[in-house]
Amino acid sequence: MSEPVLLEIADAVAWITLNRPEAMNALNTATRDALPKAIRAAEADPAVRVIVLRGAGERAFCAGADIKEFVEVPSPAEYRQSRVHDSWIRAFDETRKPIVASIHGICLGGGLEIALACDIRIAAEDALIGLPETGLGIMTGVGGSQRLPRVVGLGLALDMMLTGDRLSAARSREIGLVTRVVPRAELHAATAALAAHLAARPPMAMALAKEAVRAAMDLPLREGMRLEVDLLTLLLNTEDRLEAARAFREKRKPRFSGR
Structure with a gap:
């Protein structure tokens, strides 16, 4: 079985890849365990000045939580207690180095929550971005309801969360959800150029x-x-x-x- 998260370091940039392309990089327990470890390893490495987060495969940055793990209904008390101690998303907040989300294809639910936890979001023109949780009878669980209003404002955040609409890359840029949009074929090069520029700064x-x-x-x-x-x-x-x-x-x- 391949690793759910890959970490590669080159030219002062740590490339962290969500590596479940067969599942559109959906977040399962293994991914949630491995991702903060990769981020903290990059943060601790003195050779790294910038961190880039991306998704493997052609279809998605990250399609959100792996629904296959949502089979059994947990006790509310047990679930709440488990999330109190679930610190995997905090790795983003604890990192002093710049983190860039390089988004292509599907970026939904937990995928968008991860991107929101990054400092800069660059998207390919084919990106579709949204928070569909309310349509599944749930809501965001790793900061989406808190980070999104801080990025796009209260009205747009409520619109996105309550409708579950998927936004194009162009619309996402209009509202400030992403700050850069490039053709799909240019995403890697544009991300690498941005990362190199950041890495060259003090x-x-x-x-x-x-x-x-x-x-x-x-x-x-x-x-x-x-x-x-x-x-x-x-x-x-x-x-x-x-x-x-x-x-x-x-x-x-x-x-x-x-x-």
Whole structure:
């Protein structure tokens, strides 16, 4: 049996692949166990500066939860308790490195929830994106109801969740659900170019900028601005900041060390 999640590292980029193409990369127990391990391994590797998440095969990024595992009805108390300790999606929030979702084909339910947990979403023109859970008598369970309104706003989030409509890549870009759309044949190259661009930038500045923007979703403006100044103060003393200044004066490309 093939591994449900693959991790490949090349040129400072960790490529994490959901690897169940025969099931449109649906999330089963094995995938939910393996995915956070791959993310945390990439986060811990000093050679990695950017993480990319993608789906294997031609049909889907991720079709959501594997319905085959939804056979028995769990006790509500047992299910609630199990999810309290289910931290697999938290791996995304704990990662300081940029995470890019490279989306093609079907991206539904848990697949979209994973993409929402990433920092940047780039989609192929053939992507179909949505949250169909309410039509199955359930709802999102790993952050979709919380992350989606933060990305597209309350009205659009309610529209998507209550109707279960699938959005095209073009429509997804219109509402800010994805920020880049490319032809299907160009998705890998465009993702690789984006990842290379991110990897070439100073890692500490990237990490702290990500922290500040993420915190803005939860903090009052005054507290957020205080955090911004604190993080900027830390960056002023980094070697990479000094290297950027030297490179600018010397009219050359900077060589960032991550220090």
